[in-house]
Amino acid sequence: MEITMEVRNETTIQEFILEGFPAIQYLGNIFFLVHLLAYLASITGNVVIIIITWVDHRLQTPMYILLSTFSFSECCFITTVIPKLLSIFLSGRQTISFTACLIQAFSFLFFGSIIFFLMAVMSLDRYLAICKPLHYTTIMNLKTCFHLVTACFALAFPLITGLVVKVFQLSFCGPHVILHFFCDVGPLIHLSCSDTRSVDMLAFVLISFILLTSLLITLIAYSNIIVTVLRLPSARERQKAFSTCSSHLIVLSLMYSSCVFIYVKPKQRNRLDSNREAALVNTVVTPLLNPVIYTLRNKQVHRALRDAVSRVRLQKQSFGG
Template sequence: SAIMKEMNSSTVTEFILLGIPFLHDFHRVFFVAGLFMYITTIMGNGFILVIVAIEPRLQTPMYLFLSNLAFLEICYTTTVVPKLLQTLIERQTTICFVCCMVQGFFHFILGTTEIFILTAMAFDRYLAICKPLQYPMIMTRHVCIQMTLATWYSSFSIMFFQSLFVWRLPFCGSNVVDHFYCDIGPVLSLACADIQLIESLGLLSSVMLVITTLTLTVVSYIFIITTILRIPSAAGRKKAFSTCTSHLTVVSILYGAIIFMYVRPNVHALSHTSRVVAILNTVLTPMLNPFIYTIRNLEVKEAVRSMIYKKRLLKRGF
């Protein structure tokens, strides 16, 4: 009877996504902009995957981590952006209960994996700059693959057990999600149960995750900067630091957004600002990442030139 009672209380079979109501007058403009940014994200990150796969000189640990990050960004935006675009062209966008839970689950798994990969990239830069002689022996291809798999496995383990708590909650009242995707805060606020424990666990895991990974990244960069400042030539210092600036930029943007959105007690209290930050985090940042990592990167530019040159030779029949 207890099971039947629980089944009767969980009457919500689908959710209504409100989208971005305070920008309703500009929905068509934002749809066009959002679609363009989504296509650019897929193409930009797809370009990184292709260039790293076909160019032997880019098959180093740094670029293997970067191609993993590019693949992750494609998956991350695809989890959220298509539904966001739908909320911009339809008056009322619905998402089935299971689809909503799956979307939230993958959104957090991919987001957590990104944090771990960026931390692994900071460690890779630390080894490359501070331990250049030991670097080839420590950061082998095998170690790089193991670290990458560990980032995915860790994020899956962390998010799977947290998601189980949310999946088991009864939803019997309102089914209107005040967001453009199934983020944890707006979904939790609809539950017909006490969510204090889940909120506390979520806040604790967010704080621990952010503090641990951010500390590891900051410590890595303290050692990196100290080592760079000891390099006698200005050209040497510039070259060493140029390999880190892209990574630092991406880390700053990502942690800024995460801390603003999730490291706070009441994650379901959404403001206009937090929704704008969510748009930047899910649409703009994944689009900018390929440009941040490639525009000033000499190795990527040389790899592109080499690829174009080889293509021209093939056309001429050599």
């Protein structure tokens, strides 16, 4: 028991070094500015979606409540990674404590899992709206929407908590350099001097389950949507529907392909360098595209934004008068 406590105490006071992107370290200021602008744009777009959804009663429908929850999760997801990456680019401070590292790993996987579960639920919502329009309001009401959102959080929490607890129980006795720009479970597990085969397999099984289950649901939903759209009599209606679906599918393809590349393989040791580039797609590129593709191109959101701006102007005029 004493030996176990000794190892645990030694482990909890360790600091890790996030390697980041050593090949482009001399361009730190430029990449700081680029990533800062991308982060602020993502946060702004998602916060606008959340505010508009909860302020405008016309958008308080299952579709937009799911989207606002997705936006909230997206804000949390990128905030677990980007601020630390910005500090690496700007100040070169690459150290992170063991506790902060585990918190970052948990938050990244937890909110990432919620995002994928929500994408599956949102694809089902679109399937019901397009393929079963007469039954949509009966099946997808606000109560059902609340239960589905709760289920996404409730399912992600025990899965990710169990995995991170297993990682916490590993021993770390050097080296301390994480070959990534944030604390992800794969690079963290590979630094352990314990036998990591069971934890490696657990991580592979859990993350594969989350990704492939949500991907399967999404593919089935969009396959049915595409079949229904092809049966529409009007070419203009088909073009409009495909325009919306294609933009959604581009983002889905980026997210799923990059995550499958990173996680759905039992052995990652030889591909950690390429994982960093793929992770940038999830943490920078798709969060920047999602607000634009999912809602800011939506006419109802545009109308709600215009109305909100008009109300603010009227209030200012009244106050000025």
